[in-house]
Amino acid sequence: MSKSLRWRGILVLIVVVVALVYLTPSISKTLPPWWPSILPEDKIHLGLDLKGGMHLVLEVQAQKAVESHLEGMVEDIKYGLRKAKIRYEQLKTSGSDRIGLTLIRGEDRRAVEGMVADNFPDLTVESGSFVGGDLKLELVLSQRAQQHIKRMAVDQAVETITNRIDQFGVAEPDIRPQGRDRILVQLPGIKDPQRAIDIIGKTARLEFKLVDEENSLEEALKGNIPPGDEILYEIKGMPGSQTRIPFLLKKRAALTGEYLTDARVMIDSQFSEPYVSLSFDSRGARLFERITAANIKKRLAIVLDDVVNSAPVIQDRIPGGRAQITGRFTMEEARDLAIVLRAGALPAPVKVIEERTVGPSLGKDSIDKGLKSMIIGGLIVILFMVFYYRVAGILADVALLLNIVFIAAGLAMFGATLTLPGIAGIILTIGMAVDANVLVFERIREELRLGKTPRAAVDGGYSKALVTILDANITTLIAALVLFQFGTGPVKGFAVTLSIGIVASLFTAVFVTRVIFDYLIIERGMSKISI
Amino acid sequence: MSMEFIKPNINIDFIGRRKAALFVSGALILLTILLLIVRGGPNYGVDFAGGILIQVRFNHPTTPDEIRAALAPIALEDSIIQEFEEKGRLEYLIRVNRTDIELSGLSDKAESSLGSVFGQENVEVRRVEMVGPKVGKDLREKALFAIFYALLFMVIYISGRFEHKWTMSIIMAASLALGVYIISALGMSIIWLIGVAMFIAFGLCWFLRLQYALGAIVALFHDVCLTIGAFALTNREVTLPIVAALLTIVGYSLNDTIVIFDRIRENHRRSRGRNFDQVINQSINETLSRTILTSATTLIVVIALLILGGGVIHDFAFALSVGIVAGTYSTIYVASPILLIWEGQSREGGVATVKRRGRGG
Numbered sequence: 001m002s003k004s005l006r007w008r009g010i011l012v013l014i015v016v017v018v019a020l021v022y023l024t025p026s027i028s029k030t031l032p033p034w035w036p037s038i039l040p041e042d043k044i045h046l047g048l049d050l051k052g053g054m055h056l057v058l059e060v061q062a063q064k065a066v067e068s069h070l071e072g073m074v075e076d077i078k079y080g081l082r083k084a085k086i087r088y089e090q091l092k093t094s095g096s097d098r099i100g101l102t103l104i105r106g107e108d109r110r111a112v113e114g115m116v117a118d119n120f121p122d123l124t125v126e127s128g129s130f131v132g133g134d135l136k137l138e139l140v141l142s143q144r145a146q147q148h149i150k151r152m153a154v155d156q157a158v159e160t161i162t163n164r165i166d167q168f169g170v171a172e173p174d175i176r177p178q179g180r181d182r183i184l185v186q187l188p189g190i191k192d193p194q195r196a197i198d199i200i201g202k203t204a205r206l207e208f209k210l211v212d213e214e215n216s217l218e219e220a221l222k223g224n225i226p227p228g229d230e231i232l233y234e235i236k237g238m239p240g241s242q243t244r245i246p247f248l249l250k251k252r253a254a255l256t257g258e259y260l261t262d263a264r265v266m267i268d269s270q271f272s273e274p275y276v277s278l279s280f281d282s283r284g285a286r287l288f289e290r291i292t293a294a295n296i297k298k299r300l301a302i303v304l305d306d307v308v309n310s311a312p313v314i315q316d317r318i319p320g321g322r323a324q325i326t327g328r329f330t331m332e333e334a335r336d337l338a339i340v341l342r343a344g345a346l347p348a349p350v351k352v353i354e355e356r357t358v359g360p361s362l363g364k365d366s367i368d369k370g371l372k373s374m375i376i377g378g379l380i381v382i383l384f385m386v387f388y389y390r391v392a393g394i395l396a397d398v399a400l401l402l403n404i405v406f407i408a409a410g411l412a413m414f415g416a417t418l419t420l421p422g423i424a425g426i427i428l429t430i431g432m433a434v435d436a437n438v439l440v441f442e443r444i445r446e447e448l449r450l451g452k453t454p455r456a457a458v459d460g461g462y463s464k465a466l467v468t469i470l471d472a473n474i475t476t477l478i479a480a481l482v483l484f485q486f487g488t489g490p491v492k493g494f495a496v497t498l499s500i501g502i503v504a505s506l507f508t509a510v511f512v513t514r515v516i517f518d519y520l521i522i523e524r525g526m527s528k529i530s531i
Numbered sequence: 532m533s534m535e536f537i538k539p540n541i542n543i544d545f546i547g548r549r550k551a552a553l554f555v556s557g558a559l560i561l562l563t564i565l566l567l568i569v570r571g572g573p574n575y576g577v578d579f580a581g582g583i584l585i586q587v588r589f590n591h592p593t594t595p596d597e598i599r600a601a602l603a604p605i606a607l608e609d610s611i612i613q614e615f616e617e618k619g620r621l622e623y624l625i626r627v628n629r630t631d632i633e634l635s636g637l638s639d640k641a642e643s644s645l646g647s648v649f650g651q652e653n654v655e656v657r658r659v660e661m662v663g664p665k666v667g668k669d670l671r672e673k674a675l676f677a678i679f680y681a682l683l684f685m686v687i688y689i690s691g692r693f694e695h696k697w698t699m700s701i702i703m704a705a706s707l708a709l710g711v712y713i714i715s716a717l718g719m720s721i722i723w724l725i726g727v728a729m730f731i732a733f734g735l736c737w738f739l740r741l742q743y744a745l746g747a748i749v750a751l752f753h754d755v756c757l758t759i760g761a762f763a764l765t766n767r768e769v770t771l772p773i774v775a776a777l778l779t780i781v782g783y784s785l786n787d788t789i790v791i792f793d794r795i796r797e798n799h800r801r802s803r804g805r806n807f808d809q810v811i812n813q814s815i816n817e818t819l820s821r822t823i824l825t826s827a828t829t830l831i832v833v834i835a836l837l838i839l840g841g842g843v844i845h846d847f848a849f850a851l852s853v854g855i856v857a858g859t860y861s862t863i864y865v866a867s868p869i870l871l872i873w874e875g876q877s878r879e880g881g882v883a884t885v886k887r888r889g890r891g892g
Contacts, residue, residue, distance in 0.1 A: 049843070057666060193659070194639040201635075352635035353663035362586070362657040362843070365617070369841040377835030381828045388534045388824070420844055421772050427836050428779065428851065431829030432786075435821075438828075439790065442821045449539055468793040471692065472786040478684045479782030483775055486677035488670075491775045498779070 008515045019409035044411045047419035050367050052360030053188035058350040060181050065153035065348035066146050080115050089134050099139040106135040153347040163343035193357045203305050203349045204340040206257030209249040211299040217248045234308035247308050254291045259284025263341035265334045274334035275326040285321025293317035370423035378430050391530035395516050396437035399508035403433045406504035419493030429501030436509035439465040454529045458517050477502050537820040546812045552864035563760030576768035577660050581630040581667035586658035588622045601648035605640050615842050630664040674774045681778050693743035703735050746869035747788045750861040754784045757857040772847045780854030787862040794818050807874050811867050826859040
């Protein structure tokens, strides 16, 4: 056998064997135990559109995190001012990035500047305008600090959501930040999408706030809310016939969910209703004990995401750091609430801005239909090639089948995801892969018509068609690569299969068929080509 | 004896019929543009317009009117409801075009509304796609840039590859990038952007006399235009996968064009005094067998996908089918005749092009 032909043959064999090795885990149900230790065991990943599941894009309202950071700073500044004995008229956030401070004595400005510079490096003191004798200052949060808070908010949200999903129990979730303020969540095989959205999207900010019983709720409802207070509602009843009960609460939370160590579902022994039992860490427990001791016979509201859950009267000092959230929960609701409380609050609210859900039955239908189209379309093409080009057609068909094997192996090897448009991409490649062979075969026929020997005709056919084949495939490859860059999910899957298909078809249609042709002509001395 | 659909000595006068063909193509493109103007742009799907799409299957037959009535309590009675058959059972696509309302959670409400009217166990929601207005806008932009970059790279490749003028192709790329930068800075819409990019590409090809590039781009434009026209005509929605299909058509159409152009250059080098139009005609005839075979095999599989692939992939397969037919036609009747554009002019012009090509080949 000629040396070059042997080497080419060996190369083809090696490539085929490697492809089959990569493909085996996806095809066979059970692998021998020694397989994973030395050979790849990754299966072809199926996209959500084939497996069924949910794709969500969340937008983190990171500005809200900046605002609540400012709220927290107000408290710290208050403390600082008191310590430095600086008297002020008003101190509160104004706008989304600054705190307004009205000083009673203008000469305190230097002292404020000193205190801010020492303790709050992210703030700068701006514009001193006198309003009726008072000096009005603005403490502005730097752009850098804002960016940092926003970035932290997104990172923390990703972590919290990951925790929640882990506890909710989803196999192979994919949660990652996307762009500046978005989070991509992919949950394969989810059964109850709405429930998952509720769990992911709940801010779960738990606060304990004292009810203001010194001021009148009626007055407050008319719009005269006392400073440092706010009105929040408790919602009772089923959707449709809800009643909203207003509460006048101290704005400053006495205790927050930060101190929670655990939240779990318990069953009330009296009414056999589920409730969520909370445990605080030692700091939280001490705080809780102090608050309850100082406010006996007063009401303490449990507020979840700005909705009052309940406002029981404090009967006695409560040591040990335990509390419970009751309500007309179903078992499922109680479980979900426990999950979100355990995983912690989101640093800022999130909003679902894109949702794509595919039911498992539709995904299965799509696979069945995709495979069916592939088999039927492929069979027609295969028969057609044999019918039209005889023996040469069989070579083209071998190339075609190898091409499909290579695409599948390529998907497994690169850990790429197969989507429905991806299957369409494979089908399209089947149609287009024979093109290279058609180009070559037509050239060989032309050469034969000129009276050349089979060997010369094959030589001429391949070399003349090669430039054209390369040109033609490069343009399609450009389209595929651009698609890969811009595409999301399913479209990306299409670009991947198309790209692998193009490269694989160059190898199979140009290289592999040539090896077989050469073998038939040189080694077997075939004197006539059936083409 | 080998099988042949096309006899080797075939000689159809394609070029002689170029006026009629250009008229037909021109009319079809004009029709598409008119249709798009009347309809106020392409019919964007949820991906680009924002909104909600819900695919539902019912256990027993219903009518779109009944579904609409069931959706009335949540104020979605103005939804577009489309019926299609899947495995012998009727399924419905409910499409909410509004983006002014809160979209998240809406599909859940729709599901429970349908459930309360038709019975919870009789309704199966098989697919939900919700795209917020912001995401829709982002995706539109992304699709635009994808189309633009695909065009850009291909124009660079063709002008470089065929004319052997890589400097010119770089000039082309820079001008296109600049033009698009200006347009996007002015905040114009996607359609305008692509229109202007095409116009710049045409103009530059004309000005720089890149006839092969011009032929290829006009053919591309022709194919994409006709596919969009077919979508507008059949009231189909343009979604993300359709943009993918359009880009694939672009690749396929070029693929086809390049095969013939390669042959034309090869024959032209050996032509010795024969008219260019004869050379082109000969080249088309020589490659005719391949053109038809490849189109046939590709069309076979795509039609298999169209018939058997199911509702989700149906429009995608439809776009590819139209594109492949248009691409095959345009290679022969649009791209090739355009090479003659400077041929009928002054003698010097003709000689100059021959010389240039001689150096390049």
